[in-house]
Amino acid sequence: MKLNVNGREHEIDVEPEMPLLWALRDALDIRGPKFGCGIAQCGACTVFIDGAPVRSCSVTVGEVSGAVTTIEGLAADGRLHPVQQAWIDEQVAQCGYCQAGQIMTAVALLQAVPEPTDEDIDNAMSGNLCRCGTYPRIRAAIKRAASATAGA
Amino acid sequence: MTDRRRTFVGLAGLGLAVALISVGPGHAQDPGLDAWQGIYAVFSHPRCANCHVEDARPRWSGAHYGKTRVHGMNVQRGADGLGNPGLRCTTCHQEENAAQLHGPPGAPAWHLAPAEMAWWQKSSKEICEQVKDPARNGNRTLEEIAVHVRDDDLVGWGWAPGKGREPAPGSAEETYRLLQQWSAAGAPCPAE
Structure with missing residues (x-):
């Protein structure tokens, strides 16, 4: 399965039902987004999909069709956002x-x-x-x- | 007045009362009003009315909520009905229900109905008049409303909301047919 995260294309071997948060943290070792509640009640897992904020614990990786941005992708040209x-x-x-x-x-x-x-x-x-x-x-x-x- | 005459007057009054009750909203002889009763049962159901609110806040209700309450997290309608900047409906509500227990429900284009289409805590008469009013129904004909109810994915979610959530009564197809019957009968509205 292909996943674009922070401007890079990744190929990951996970089930499409896996929450995006799990795929980011466990399959891609991108640990900025945090697990808090697991049901979109706390916001700790927030990432962008095509620039829009989404609770990554409550969207499956199979549903993601756009580019994902995590906090690791905010800084540009060596400067913090x-x-x-x-x-x-x-x-x-x-x-x-x-x-x-x-x-x-x-x-x-x-x-x-x-x-x-x-x-x-x-x-x-x-x-x-x-x-x-x-x-x-x-x-x-x-x-x-x-x-x-x-x-x- | 004799006792016999009193009894006669009393029975006559009872008969009139029964006759009046029998043409009340629950037993309408007008097929249009009968159809509307079925439509109202759907539109006033929390699964539909919780997001047809007049104020900015969707409602939560269900067995584990106790009384109906406003949506948590200070969620509001926003300027476009899709939530506030930074906290959009689709920040949490995806195109399908989340699989996790108590996770957010989902359907395509999750959003609030416009405020002028308010159903929450409105009477049957008020909802009926709103549905017929192009200024408050999205400028739709009754046939367009019927098709919208039958075909829209977010509306359809109301009859298949997922495990642990009570669905709206009937089905999208049944409600579509009721809307057509109601329209064909002149779209009458109840007295209250």
Whole structure:
């Protein structure tokens, strides 16, 4: 089975019913997307398929027809994505487990809404749970990334 | 008034009451209203009405939810009915039901019906009038509505929602036929 991940074509030998998250982590050793709940309730496994955020635990690899982007594919030309940089600048992560999913959703939000309000951020990020409660820093980092992108 | 006369008046009143009940909505003599009753049973079923809401929030209901509640995760309609930026319906709802227990259900193009097509907590009369109103039914003829109900994949999911979810009553084909019967009978709406 063919799978395009982060710009590379992969040939993997898995059943089509396997969740994409399993294929990424176990077949391709791409460990950024995390297993949290396994039923699309927490957002830790979020990746993009053709640029749209998807919970990779709840889509089978056989359903994937587009290009997959994981957090490993965000950085370009040796530079972190502005959202990744903002995450470091704001020291968002505590335990860090949910952060790859948080960042992917934040990137999707900023692509659609370059200057989000607090309400836009809450509406986008409510499906990504953080048990450490880093939400205020998540919001600050998204605003920082928005400013950085606007100034670029 | 004598006792016999009182008894007669009482029985006559009872007879009138029975006659009135017998032409009520559940026993409509109008075949159009009979057909509408079947359509209403489908449209008002939670499997359909939970995503035909007037506000921005789809509803969850089912045996393990207790009372009907708003969809978790602050999920909302969004500007295009497909969710908010960053948290789209299709972020979780794929083209098929997730295989995992309590995983998200799926069907092609998962989305909310437009707000003007609200059915959730609406009366039979209100839903009936909405369905007939081109300004609130997507500018469809009744035949187009019938075909939409029969052929649309997301609508069809309502009759085959997967294990652990109660399906809408009847079938897509039966509802299609009821819509045609209702239309042929002049598409009458109930009084309430």
